[in-house]
Amino acid sequence: MFSYFGHxxxxxxxxxxxxxxxxxxxxxxxxxxxxxxxxxxxxxxRTGPLPKHVAFIxxxxxxFAKHKKIPVEGGHSVGAARLVKILTxxxxxxxxxxxxxxxxxxxxxxxxxxxxxxxxxxxDRLTTVTSDDNQSALDMGQIKIRVIGNKSMIPxxxxxxxxxxxxxxxxxxxxxxxxxxxYTSRDEICYSLQQITSxxxxxxxxxxxxxxxxxxxxxxxxGPDSAHVDLLVRTSGVTRLSDYLLWQCNENSTIHxxxxxxxxxxxxxxxxxxxxxSFNRFLNLDDPESSQIFKSVPxxxxxKPPPLATVTKN
Ligand SMILES: *[C@@H]1O[C@H](CO)[C@@H](O)[C@H](O)[C@H]1NC(C)=O
Ligand SMILES: *[C@@H]1O[C@H](CO)[C@@H](O)[C@H](O)[C@H]1NC(C)=O
Ligand SMILES: *[C@@H]1O[C@H](CO)[C@@H](O)[C@H](O)[C@H]1NC(C)=O
Ligand SMILES: *[C@@H]1O[C@H](CO)[C@@H](O)[C@H](O)[C@H]1NC(C)=O
Numbered sequence: 670m671f672s673y674f675g676h677x678x679x680x681x682x683x684x685x686x687x688x689x690x691x692x693x694x695x696x697x698x699x700x701x702x703x704x705x706x707x708x709x710x711x712x713x714x715r716t717g718p719l720p721k722h723v724a725f726i727x728x729x730x731x732x733f734a735k736h737k738k739i740p741v742e743g744g745h746s747v748g749a750a751r752l753v754k755i756l757t758x759x760x761x762x763x764x765x766x767x768x769x770x771x772x773x774x775x776x777x778x779x780x781x782x783x784x785x786x787x788x789x790x791x792x793d794r795l796t797t798v799t800s801d802d803n804q805s806a807l808d809m810g811q812i813k814i815r816v817i818g819n820k821s822m823i824p825x826x827x828x829x830x831x832x833x834x835x836x837x838x839x840x841x842x843x844x845x846x847x848x849x850x851x852y853t854s855r856d857e858i859c860y861s862l863q864q865i866t867s868x869x870x871x872x873x874x875x876x877x878x879x880x881x882x883x884x885x886x887x888x889x890x891x892g893p894d895s896a897h898v899d900l901l902v903r904t905s906g907v908t909r910l911s912d913y914l915l916w917q918c919n920e921n922s923t924i925h926x927x928x929x930x931x932x933x934x935x936x937x938x939x940x941x942x943x944x945x946x947s948f949n950r951f952l953n954l955d956d957p958e959s960s961q962i963f964k965s966v967p968x969x970x971x972x973k974p975p976p977l978a979t980v981t982k983n
Contacts, residue, residue, distance in 0.1 A: 711762065719762060721765045721766060723901075724769070724901045724917075725752075726770045727752065727770065728907050748932045758939055759939075767845070770849050770913050771852075774853045788823065788824055795814070796830065811843025811844070849913070899922060900925065902939075903924070
């Protein structure tokens, strides 16, 4: 009970603080203060409900490059660096699983050079953040990494490196990073159907009734042990899902669209989105946990108030 109200209070404070600090952020010395309050509130956020699985559609690298008048690769590169920061924030918050839409199958329609660059960047960044002897890899050290999607579309030399990283990180339990590349939900569903058809032709399905939604899901690229997505964030103001996690988002998932371009997306903005999510989760009256707290009491069942009393002489 106390922790609930403590959490509510701190998250309100945080949301309020987030608004105010927009105006004062540039004042001298304030930066340090903001960092301090952020770390306190980060600790407070951890006491409330947090999503188990968060997914990102990292949109806006190309637009960012155009605004800054730098080449497209520059935009992707800044975006990749931003991803490491965001991932670190997620795992610090003890969010168990993070998925990122690194490469859509539709992206193969981009120029050959951009496609090549994207895959090279993916490999280089992964190699950096997963190397055992690198300071910047510190927070990511114990994260299990999985490449999710139609791997046969990945250039061979890159696939070899990615699989090596996957293998090396297979047994880690500090959290999960799903890198969806090259991925679309429709392709994933087709993949599952192909597995089921081959199960059937091998004579492994005796009764079609065994093919329920769990059976289909277990045969996804994602595999059976992935949690459904609690929060999906898409940046850069595009309000489409673009064929991402159509199955993994269920009736309880929150989809958050923000206008910020991915390279400008900060962990402060992420915190604000998480506070919002956490608030809504608590205030969801269908949830047995919060309906206990907000149980309504009919007025006539309350005790009668005591007769009026006064402490003055008259
Ligand atoms: C690429 O674009 C062409 C024409 O616009 C389309 O026919 C094709 O299906 C697309 N390929 C992929 C992989 O999306
Ligand atoms: C460690 O990470 C830094 C920053 O990303 C990078 O410049 C450096 O090359 C990396 N070192 C190794 C050994 O991977
Ligand atoms: C995966 O990609 C390969 C090569 O492009 C293709 O032949 C295959 O049909 C794809 N698999 C699925 C399930 O879409
Ligand atoms: C969604 O949330 C409700 C209420 O907490 C729960 O009863 C239901 O099982 C959830 N649905 C899924 C698919 O997890």
